[in-house]
Amino acid sequence: MARENSYxxxxxxxxxxxxxxxxxxxxxxxxxxxxxxxxDWTKYSNYWMPELTxxxxxxxxxxxxxxxxxxxxxxxxxxxxxxxxxxxARPSDYxxxxxxxxxxxxxxxxxxxxxxxxxxxxxxxxxAKRKNLSMDALTEAxxxxxxxxxxxxxxxxx
Amino acid sequence: MxxxxxxxxxFLIPLVRDSHLSDGQPHDPDLWxxxxxxxxxxxxxxxLDLGRFEGFYLDPDTGEKVFDVSRKYVVxxxxxxxxxxxxxxxxxxxxxAQKCIYLSxxxxxxxxxxxSHGQRE
Numbered sequence: 280m281a282r283e284n285s286y287x288x289x290x291x292x293x294x295x296x297x298x299x300x301x302x303x304x305x306x307x308x309x310x311x312x313x314x315x316x317x318x319d320w321t322k323y324s325n326y327w328m329p330e331l332t333x334x335x336x337x338x339x340x341x342x343x344x345x346x347x348x349x350x351x352x353x354x355x356x357x358x359x360x361x362x363x364x365x366x367x368a369r370p371s372d373y374x375x376x377x378x379x380x381x382x383x384x385x386x387x388x389x390x391x392x393x394x395x396x397x398x399x400x401x402x403x404x405x406x407a408k409r410k411n412l413s414m415d416a417l418t419e420a421x422x423x424x425x426x427x428x429x430x431x432x433x434x435x436x437x
Numbered sequence: 438m439x440x441x442x443x444x445x446x447x448f449l450i451p452l453v454r455d456s457h458l459s460d461g462q463p464h465d466p467d468l469w470x471x472x473x474x475x476x477x478x479x480x481x482x483x484x485l486d487l488g489r490f491e492g493f494y495l496d497p498d499t500g501e502k503v504f505d506v507s508r509k510y511v512v513x514x515x516x517x518x519x520x521x522x523x524x525x526x527x528x529x530x531x532x533x534a535q536k537c538i539y540l541s542x543x544x545x546x547x548x549x550x551x552x553s554h555g556q557r558e
Binding site for chain 2: 319343358368382
């Protein structure tokens with residue numbers, strides 16, 4: 280969450296707030312204040328997106344550029360924290376992150392396996408929690424597609 | 438210059454993964470974030486219905502009655518880009534581990550299947 284001049288999301292990514300423009304910072308503060316009032320996840324979801332599109336329009340940026348802004352990423356992260364806290368989503372672990380990566384960036388598990396060098400059989404076992412990948416194997420596989428693993432303090436993620 | 442007609446489209450995303458295709462557990466929050474990104478990029482935004490959508494259907498594979506609770510998305514889609522929404526929901530059907538996604542286009546209902554159930558595992 281926000282700590283002095285930064286915000287750490289649930290994945291451990293740190294967003295510097297000190298260099299943001301006043302309007303972006305003000306928007307982030309507003310979203311944080313609203314999310315702290317524990318609104319229903321869906322109600323919050325309906326709040327943040329119009330606020331962000333208004334912000335994007337005021338800057339004349341495309342929707343895609345908007346999704347790269349700190350405000351957008353923080354708005355989404357606050358929503359995901361609410362979803363987890365209210366039982367609508369489960370906290371991510373490496374398997375669920377891997378699965379989401381496969382489903383959103385590749386058309387099939389086979390395509391993912393071809394790109395990473397992992398065997399389809401092994402991947403199926405890992406996703407079904409029957410086997411684990413070693414850190415080295417996972418690191419090496421992810422590097423093939425431009426991803427990596429990092430260690431994050433748990434206190435920053437809650 | 439004429440603009441294509443916008444049609445109100447709504448679709449239901451169940452809150453948990455299909456228990457036959459997957460484990461019946463809630464989704465990873467990254468998936469919900471991904472869906473928001475996609476509808477924003479493609480269609481400029483969405484509204485979520487604040488209601489709780491409870492329903493059931495007969496699973497064609499097992500013949501069992503399956504109950505689910507869903508989130509309802511409402512998106513305005515240009516008439517000439519409906520296939521883009523169908524394609525997105527086909528991916529979503531796979532990503533959210535569903536046999537199909539309920540889609541209503543200006544009141545006409547379609548069930549959008551994933552591209553490849555067989556390749557899930």
